[in-house]
Amino acid sequence: MTTDEPTGAPTDGTGDEPPAAVPWRGGFGRLWSAAVLSSFGDALRTAALPLLAVTLTDRPLLVASVTACGYLPWIVFGLLGGAVADRVDQRRAMWTVDALRGVLMAGFAVAVAVDRASILLLIALAFALTTLQTLFDNASTALLPALVDREALGSANARLMTGQRLAGGLLAGPVVPVLIAVSAAAPFAANALTFLAAAALVASLRTAPPRREPRPGGSTLRAEIAAGLRTLGRDRALRGLCAATALCNVGMGALIATLVLLVTDWLDAGTAGYAAATVAYTVGSLAGGVLNGWVSGRLGRMRSVLLAGAAQIAALVVMGSVRSLAALVVSLAVFGFMGMVWNVNTTTAMQRRSPAEMLGRVSSAFRTLAVAGAPLGALLGGGAVTVLGPSTPALLAAAFFALSLAALIPVLKADASGADAVDVPDDNRTTAHVPSGSIRLGPAAGQGTRAGQKERRRKTG
Structure with a gap:
C-alpha cells in the first residue's frame, strides 16, 4: 500500500505479514501499564456504582440512567473527541484526561465518604467520565503506531486488550467486595489512584510532539470531522468493518442486557451460574x-x-437453544475468544489503513457508529424477553451477527484485490508514518534495520 513496503509484503493495508516482536521496555511498556491500571480502576468503579445507586434511589429508570450515560457521550461527543485528538499532542491529551478523571473520582469518593452523594451526582459523574474517555480512547488509538513498529501493531493491540481484560475481568472482581467492606467510598478512591498513576505513566513517555502541517485557513472542527467520516466512507474495507461491528453491537446490546435473565430464569442457575458465565467469557477473551x-x-x-x-x-x-449451564459456559468461552480476535484485528486494520494525520477522526467515526448500535440492541433484547422469553435475545443476536458477515463481503473483496479507497499520497496512506515525521515507522526510516530500531526506541522511551 505504500512505496516503503518491503518486497513481497501485502499492499492492501490489511497487514497479513508475520507479526513483529513488541518491546516491553520504553514507550509501549508504559502505555500498557497505564491501560491496565485504568482498566482495573474502571472495573472497581463499574462494579461499585450500581450497588451505590440502589441505595440512593428505588426508581429503576434512574438506576438505568447511570448505565445509559456510559453510552450517550460516545454518540454525542465521539466524533468531536477524534477531531480534537488529531489536533493536539496525543500523549499530553491522554495524561491530562486521566489526571482530570482522577480528580473527579477523588472528589466523588469524598462525597460518598461524607454521605453527600446523590443519584443525580452519579449520573453526572458517569456522563463526565465517558465524555473525557472519548478523547482519551481516540488519542490512545492514534498514539500506539508511534510507539511500536508497523508490523507489531497486531501484537501490541492483542497485549493491550488482553491486559485490560485480565485486570478488569478477573483481578478486579475479587477486590470489589473487600473494598466495599472497608468503606463505600473505597472503590472510588482506588479508581482515583489508578487514574492518577496512569496519568503519570503516560506523561513519562518521551515521544516527540507531532508536527502537523498547518491547517487550511477557515478550517473548522466540523469540517475536519466531516473529512474523517468521508475517509472512513471511501475505504471499502474500513466501511465494511464498521458496518459489521455496528451490527454485532446491536446483537451484543441485546445479549448483555438480558444475559442475567437467560441464566437465572431460563436456566434457573442462580447467581452462581451467572458468575460462572461471566468468568467463562473473560477466560475465553484472555485466551x-x-x-x-x-x-x-x-x-x-x-x-x-x-x-x-x-x-x-x-x-x-x-446459548439460545440448548437449555444447559455447561453448554452456556462453553459457548461464552468461545464467544469471548472469538470476540477478542475480532476486536484486535479490526482495530489493527483501522490503524494501518487510516492516514496517520486523520487516525483520531477515523477512529472516532468508527467507534461512534459502532457504539450507537448497543443501546438499540438493549431495547430490542428487553422487548424480545417480554414477548418471546429470555432465550430469544441470544438468537436475535445471532441474526445480527449473520447480517454482519454479509457486511464483511466488501472487506474480503478489498483484501483480495488490494483495493484501497483512501485518496491520499502513498507516503501518507497508512499509519506507518507519524504526521510530519516526528517518528517514522516505515522501512525507509530504518525500521527494518537494527540501528533504526535502536533510534526509534531512543526517541520513545
Whole structure:
C-alpha cells in the first residue's frame, strides 16, 4: 500500500505479514501499564456504582440512567473527541484526561465518604467520565503506531486488550467486595489512584510532539470531522468493518442486557451460574488475546475476522437453544475468544489503513457508529424477553451477527484485490508514518534495520 513496503509484503493495508516482536521496555511498556491500571480502576468503579445507586434511589429508570450515560457521550461527543485528538499532542491529551478523571473520582469518593452523594451526582459523574474517555480512547488509538513498529501493531493491540481484560475481568472482581467492606467510598478512591498513576505513566513517555502541517485557513472542527467520516466512507474495507461491528453491537446490546435473565430464569442457575458465565467469557477473551497472533498468522487478518463472526453465531445459537449451564459456559468461552480476535484485528486494520494525520477522526467515526448500535440492541433484547422469553435475545443476536458477515463481503473483496479507497499520497496512506515525521515507522526510516530500531526506541522511551 505504500512505496516503503518491503518486497513481497501485502499492499492492501490489511497487514497479513508475520507479526513483529513488541518491546516491553520504553514507550509501549508504559502505555500498557497505564491501560491496565485504568482498566482495573474502571472495573472497581463499574462494579461499585450500581450497588451505590440502589441505595440512593428505588426508581429503576434512574438506576438505568447511570448505565445509559456510559453510552450517550460516545454518540454525542465521539466524533468531536477524534477531531480534537488529531489536533493536539496525543500523549499530553491522554495524561491530562486521566489526571482530570482522577480528580473527579477523588472528589466523588469524598462525597460518598461524607454521605453527600446523590443519584443525580452519579449520573453526572458517569456522563463526565465517558465524555473525557472519548478523547482519551481516540488519542490512545492514534498514539500506539508511534510507539511500536508497523508490523507489531497486531501484537501490541492483542497485549493491550488482553491486559485490560485480565485486570478488569478477573483481578478486579475479587477486590470489589473487600473494598466495599472497608468503606463505600473505597472503590472510588482506588479508581482515583489508578487514574492518577496512569496519568503519570503516560506523561513519562518521551515521544516527540507531532508536527502537523498547518491547517487550511477557515478550517473548522466540523469540517475536519466531516473529512474523517468521508475517509472512513471511501475505504471499502474500513466501511465494511464498521458496518459489521455496528451490527454485532446491536446483537451484543441485546445479549448483555438480558444475559442475567437467560441464566437465572431460563436456566434457573442462580447467581452462581451467572458468575460462572461471566468468568467463562473473560477466560475465553484472555485466551483469544494470547492466541490471536497464531490465528491471524495462519488465516490472515480479514479471514480471522470472518472466522470469529461465524464462530460467534454458532455460540449464540447454542446459548439460545440448548437449555444447559455447561453448554452456556462453553459457548461464552468461545464467544469471548472469538470476540477478542475480532476486536484486535479490526482495530489493527483501522490503524494501518487510516492516514496517520486523520487516525483520531477515523477512529472516532468508527467507534461512534459502532457504539450507537448497543443501546438499540438493549431495547430490542428487553422487548424480545417480554414477548418471546429470555432465550430469544441470544438468537436475535445471532441474526445480527449473520447480517454482519454479509457486511464483511466488501472487506474480503478489498483484501483480495488490494483495493484501497483512501485518496491520499502513498507516503501518507497508512499509519506507518507519524504526521510530519516526528517518528517514522516505515522501512525507509530504518525500521527494518537494527540501528533504526535502536533510534526509534531512543526517541520513545
